[in-house]
Amino acid sequence: MKDLLSFKTLTTLVLCALLALMASPAWAQQDADDAVSAAMPASERGADLIVGTKAAPPFVVEDEAGAFSGISIQLWEAVADRLGVPFEYAPSDLSGLFTGLGDGTLDLSVAALTVTAPREANIDFSYPFYSTGLAIAVPAGGSAVWGTISRFFSWQFFTALGALALVLLGVGVAIWFFERRSNAEEFGGTTAQGLGSGFWWAAVTMTTVGYGDKAPRTFGGKVIGLIWMFAAIIIISSFTAAIATSLTVDRLASGINGVQDLANARVVTVKGSAAADSLSERGIAFTTRTELEEGLEDLAADRVDAVVYDAPLLNYRVLNDYAGTLEVLPSVFDRQDYAFALPQGSDLREPINRAILEYLAGDEWRATLTQYMGKQP
Incomplete structure (x- = not known):
């Protein structure tokens, strides 16, 4: 009897084991199918x-x-x-x-x-x-003609002009002091007339025009004239350079006219963009922002010098949000295919x-x- 029970128990265990072995591939396959299905794209x-x-x-x-x-x-x-x-x-x-x-x-x-x-x-x-390229956004320079005219009416220009007039008046007073008696024909008359003649002589001498209508005759006047001629060369050169700088400062404000000028500028672009790859390949240092809008805000606030990004995106943003404040340079570089x-x-x-x-x-x-x-x- 005991042997019979042992045989039945053994038979039951063997059958259970066989059933488990037969079922496990199906379970494994179902799990695999579920995993594959979860990893498949939604369309599939x-x-x-x-x-x-x-x-x-x-x-x-x-x-x-x-x-x-x-x-x-x-x-x-x-x-x-x-x-x-x-x-x-x-x-x-x-x-x-x-x-x-x-x-x-x-x-x-x-x-x-x-x-x-x-x-x-x-x-x-x-x-x-669609094909285009990368572009550069910089602060707007404004009208070149109006910029030139406005420089002539700026406070800095009139300050320099006033300082020069004071120097001319000082030299005019000095030459008048020495010449007013000995050369009354050219520097005489009332005090106002004498000072006017001295101012005129100082001006034409400084500009090397030298009409010849007035000239110092006393020793003191000639010394003043000699000193003034050498000093005037330095003054007129400096004044000319100051005017030229003043008139061109707007044009050169950003100093960026193309990709070749980005090496020493504060450049920003969008993180992970094709523009960032291009700048890296060119060895141009730059910082990144998460969105283009952040970079344009920094440029408008003068925290950076230039924004480099895809030309159509820059043009659209600048035209609609920063017209008159920023501009996109006309040249593009590094072809971009969308x-x-x-x-x-x-x-x-x-x-x-x-x-x-x-x-x-x-x-x-x-x-x-x-x-x-x-x-x-």
Whole structure:
């Protein structure tokens, strides 16, 4: 009897073990499937495309209600309509637009994204839909003509002119003192007439015009004349240099006319941007801000000398928010191509490229550029 019970117990244990072994692969496979499903992009799990974006006018413009518009947005929505794919936007920062493609939380990133070699090593880009370059924003210099005229009526200019008049009057008094009796014909008359003649002689002598209508004849007058001729050379040279500096100071205020002038300037750009990569490659020292707006605020407050960033974004911001205060230099450098970003190997790339090329060939694209840029490229 005891042997029979032992046999039944042993049989039961063997059967349980066999059942467990048969079930474990199914459980393991289910766990693996769940893990894979969790890591899959949203689109592959049967949901709408998750499209990352970030406000970057004029490419992405976000209104107070959180709705998006702009060049990139209108292009993407036209592409999505052509492909018949549903989607939803997921706002992110610049870094998240790229990391989200790698970890599967985003299916696509649509913003002001430039194509660079380091980025291409980790993700894929669509066909570029807009090309431009980097630009430099500096404090506005104003009108050159008005700047010149205003310098002639500045307090500093009149102060220098008044100081020179006092020097001329002092020399005129000295020459009149020696010549008023011995040379009354040229420096005589009333005190006012004599001082006027002395002032006139001092002025024409300083400017080396020397009309010859008045000249010292006494020994003291000739000594004054000799001293004044040498002193006048120094004074007129210094005064001319001061005027030239005063008239050109507005033009040279920033000292930045292109990328070659950034080496000794206080330069700022946006962290993680293509502009930051370009400045690093050129060996130009710079600081970064999280958003372009922060850099422009610093520039307007004279805390930095220049902001370097994508030309269309700088032009849009300066034109709409800092007109008359800041200006964007006309020259651009380092070509920048804008495109959509996708995960590496995404099946969406080819369909999106075809839809982009079809849309770029139409009038709607030119109208979109005119709407946001003010002119067609």
